[in-house]
Amino acid sequence: MEQKPDGSYYAVIFTSKRTDGDQGYGHMADRMEELAEKQPGFIGVESVRDAAGVGITVSYWDSLEAIGNWKRNEAHQVAQEKGKQVWYENYTVRVCKVEREYSFGLV
Template sequence: MKNKIPYYAVIFTSTQTDDIEGYSEMAEKMETLARQQEGFIGIESARNTVGITVSYWKSLEAIKNWKANTEHLLAQQKGREQWYNWYNVKICKVEREYEYEKNI
């Protein structure tokens, strides 16, 4: 994911309740909406016992604007009311990155 350094990562870690009706649809909708936001770079996600979603942004201002997006605010509220037992958000500045890919 080679991006212009530095950029920012929002790390969202969570555990879910047993009532996840509508969660997948909302997660898909939020990813589509995030991709349309100014400053969005990309997203990676994994879910098992603990879910981790990392979204990448060009600036802190872009993150602030995404957090304040009306549809995103509604999704956050629904998450607190229905889908999450716990979550944690970390905002990090990425100053270096590297990757490995096996040539098959």
């Protein structure tokens, strides 16, 4: 996460299993990250995917309102629909409130 918020904030945890092949996924993922970074309330994002196609992306937001606005973003809705039709075998979205955080070895 680039920005450290004061107090609590929210995390959207997106776990997924990808279908085989890229089929435009990489480009769209980059585009969605660029777009999310411009959204009011966006704090940061972290993402990993293993060789079997299982991935976890966690985006951080300052409010539930900001999360709702991102979910309703027109370009994001197009990506969500394409994900259901082409890119994902399955996924789960969890919205969590982060009450505190601590780290080791990070600057």
